[in-house]
Amino acid sequence: MNAWPPFTVEVHASVRELAAAIARRIADALRTRPALVLGLPTGRTPVHLYRELRELCAAGLADFSNAATFNLDEFLGVPPAHPGSYRSYMERHLFRHVNLRRENIHLLDSGAADPILECERYERAIRSAGGIDLQLLGIGDNGHIGFNEPGASLSARTHRTRLHPETRRANAALFGGDWRKVPAEALSVGVGTILRAREIILIATGRAKASCVQRMMEGPVTTRVPASLLQLHSNVRVVLDKAAAAFIPPRGRPQSAGAGEARYPRRSLRG
Ligand code: PGA
Numbered sequence: 189m190n191a192w193p194p195f196t197v198e199v200h201a202s203v204r205e206l207a208a209a210i211a212r213r214i215a216d217a218l219r220t221r222p223a224l225v226l227g228l229p230t231g232r233t234p235v236h237l238y239r240e241l242r243e244l245c246a247a248g249l250a251d252f253s254n255a256a257t258f259n260l261d262e263f264l265g266v267p268p269a270h271p272g273s274y275r276s277y278m279e280r281h282l283f284r285h286v287n288l289r290r291e292n293i294h295l296l297d298s299g300a301a302d303p304i305l306e307c308e309r310y311e312r313a314i315r316s317a318g319g320i321d322l323q324l325l326g327i328g329d330n331g332h333i334g335f336n337e338p339g340a341s342l343s344a345r346t347h348r349t350r351l352h353p354e355t356r357r358a359n360a361a362l363f364g365g366d367w368r369k370v371p372a373e374a375l376s377v378g379v380g381t382i383l384r385a386r387e388i389i390l391i392a393t394g395r396a397k398a399s400c401v402q403r404m405m406e407g408p409v410t411t412r413v414p415a416s417l418l419q420l421h422s423n424v425r426v427v428l429d430k431a432a433a434a435f436i437p438p439r440g441r442p443q444s445a446g447a448g449e450a451r452y453p454r455r456s457l458r459g
Contacts, residue, residue: 199430200427218252225319228259229324235281259295262298267299314381321386387424388423389424404418
């Protein structure tokens, strides 16, 4: 018998449809729980979702006035106002367009004089907000979540980390297209902190993500694929477009055409 609760998998026909569906889910969560604590990702994947959230907020259909946000990660050593910082990214795509209160927006400080103290401060801030209710995640081509890069071990808590070259390349657009200008170090919420979120939505789009999505869902739980640790959580929704779902075996795919949902049985813990 499979003792592990299943992932819930949702496959959408287009990125636009996927973004609209997640935005509606967040707006609903805000209606049920106005003081929702959201964990937020950056990167290319959530750009469409943030646009949908801006539109829902402008139409009066999403109210962030009592909500709080905690971003997952931040580069180290860039001034917070630098266009490449994740703070700037969040301002451009979401924060300056919605009715979040400034004091309820939390990011790791990219200019922190003492990164260790900054990580401790962030963990305390998440705890005093009551923990993360809904954690949104992207996934790196290499299987990372946040800036928890594949390796022989992972940090449970918020920590300072070195970025893999492929992660720096994936972020080159924020630094004038030159990956060598992407900081080599970052601060990231740890995997243990992510796993304490009450609910997790992992979003992946595009064929380049199909293989890491498969390894996350089908492979062993291993620090070599940090997203595979999500198999240990009991409330994870994996939201994919068709391209990212290309390697998910048929039993995990919705039967109907277009968007659909399926429970995805997990394998037992290995390796
Ligand atoms: P991407 O990054 O959305 O730019 O592909 C995802 C991630 O690294 O989490």
